[in-house]
Amino acid sequence: MQPFYQLYSQLEPELQEEIEKNATIKTFTTGDIIIRTGQYVKSTMLILEGMVKVFRENEEGDEFLMYYIKPGEACALSLVCASKMEASKIMAKAVEDTTILMVPIQLMDEWMANYKSWYYFVLETYRNRFEELLVLIDHVAFRNMDERLQFYLNRHSEVNQTKKINISHQQIADELNSSREVISRLLKKMEQRGLVSLHRNYIEML
Amino acid sequence: MQPFYQLYSQLEPELQEEIEKNATIKTFTTGDIIIRTGQYVKSTMLILEGMVKVFRENEEGDEFLMYYIKPGEACALSLVCASKMEASKIMAKAVEDTTILMVPIQLMDEWMANYKSWYYFVLETYRNRFEELLVLIDHVAFRNMDERLQFYLNRHSEVNQTKKINISHQQIADELNSSREVISRLLKKMEQRGLVSLHRNYIEML
DNA sequence: TTAAGCTCGTAACTAATGTCACCGATTTAT
DNA sequence: ATAAATCGGTGACATTAGTTACGAGCTTAA
Structure with missing residues (x-):
């Protein structure tokens, strides 16, 4: 596992110390649900190792894949x-054995004021997720299932x-909110x- | 028009002064494009009056409505x-005669450090848009066109x-990325x- | 080892959405 | 005033996606 200071090297050393002092480490095994829709969020999560998938759920419990989070x-x-x-609006699942730093939220405001690198980190995180959501919207709005499937496979291949x-x-069908038969048909093609x-x-992938 | 200090009352008075001192006012008339996809963003925009629609565009120039921005x-x-x-990833259009405060971006960092209310305002803005995008994704992922149309009409009715x-x-067809005939059919139903x-x-609406 | 449960293929059908063609009515531009 | 453009209604048809049904191979647990 890459050490914390290397993974989060953009954070200033004093802040890194603060984080290591205050955070607790949680580990999850493949398939574990890290947070459920509706569950109250009490910590900010920094991924150290493994891989997390983030889903949006509907009332019937269907899970729509939004994006991955990496170390x-x-x-x-x-x-x-x-x-x-607030209550979580998403569900997150470990797709590998995953190690996460849990930081109590009370510290967020303080860090935001005292550590410029934290503020940049938070803004950058937002910006990246926002842009990923825009791409996702493009796909469901403008593309057919065959293109979405190709995008899904490419992303999976890249991320892993x-x-x-x-x-x-x-x-695959579940995560694209389609049905198994449709996906099999398109894969065959x-x-x-x-x-x-x-x-x-x-x-x-060839 | 509601005065600036009333619309943005959550910003501390010193910051309000800063903004009024440094911002320029731009006016747009109904139908004007405020920013195009790909255009470089040099200012932060605070809406004073009117109404703005934000679209995501594809290569063919189709416009997919994401959300509204209000005063x-x-x-x-x-x-x-x-x-x-960076280059704008969206296109924004005035749907009424609209007045906007343009704030040079150089000031953002400074304000972020010096004015807690600005930092909260930025985070809150992100949070709200993020959640709106989640709802939008729900609709395109889980709903059929008839439900999306109803949502579209309700939102339009509420916002205006x-x-x-x-x-x-x-x-309507353009903004939902459908076709006129389909929308006419569903409206008839x-x-x-x-x-x-x-x-x-x-x-x-009845 | 036997049954149960995934996994995938595939055909037939249905439903939803998109496209094409054409119409008349209305509005706008010249 | 007339032509051009916009608006919406509608039927026929094409395409895409979802559903139902069934079978065959593999894996897992009792």
Whole structure:
């Protein structure tokens, strides 16, 4: 695991000390739900290791994938929700064994005033998530399912640094809010066009 | 027009003075484009009067409505983009005659450090837009066009405080990224269910 | 080892949405 | 005044996506 000071090197040393002094470390194993929709957010979360997927849920419990959070990044929504002690509007799941620094929210305001690097970090986190949401909106607004599927696979491949995507058609369908049959059909077409090769429980990007 | 200090009463008086001293006022008439996609953002914008619609555009120039900005609110994206002198990722249009305070971005950092109310204002603006985007994503991800249309009409009605919506079917179709015929069809159904009454160039909510 | 439960393929059908063609009515520009 | 453009209604059809149904192979747990 990369050490904290290296992952968050943009934070000034005094702030890094502050964080290490006040934060607690939580670990999650693959599949664990880190925060549920509606749960109260009491901490800001900084990812140290692993990988987190962030979902938006509807009333029926369908899970729509929004974005990934990687080591060195913070959960933008934990930054907002935490500052107001609000209920989480999203659900976050560990997709690998994941280590997270939990920072009590009371410190956020203080740091914001005293550490310029914290303020920049928070703004930058917001900015990045905001832009990711814009791209996501583009896709659901302007694209058909075949393009969205390709985007999904590419992103998965990039984020996990591998051409081999270990995932079932069912799970893809859930995260794109489609159905298994539709995804299988589209994947088959992609295979015929030579874009992927399909196997049980994994897809290979070509 | 409500005076500045009343619209932005959450900002501390010293900051209000700073703003009034440094800002320039720009006026736009109905239909004017306030900022185009790709244009460089050099100022933060605070709405004083009127109404602004914010769109996301695709390569073909289709315009997808994201949200409204009302007096007393700031453009969240002008806050982010401006801080980095980046190209705008959205297009904003005046839907009424609109007056906007333009604040040079150099001052943002300074204010952020010196005025707690500014920092809260920026964070709050982000938070609100973020949540609006989440709701928007819910709609395009989980809802069919009929529900999205109803949401569109309700929001329009609320934002403009009127049951009479002056808009053509074509424009609704554009902003929902659908087609005129589909919208006409769905509106007809809504009329048959007694939800609206249709007229040339306006729709009445019942 | 046997049953249950995933996983994926596929065909047939339905539903939702988009497209094309055409119409008459109204408004706007010249 | 006349032509051009906008507006909306509508039927026919195409495309995309979702649903139902079923089968066959693999994995897991009792």
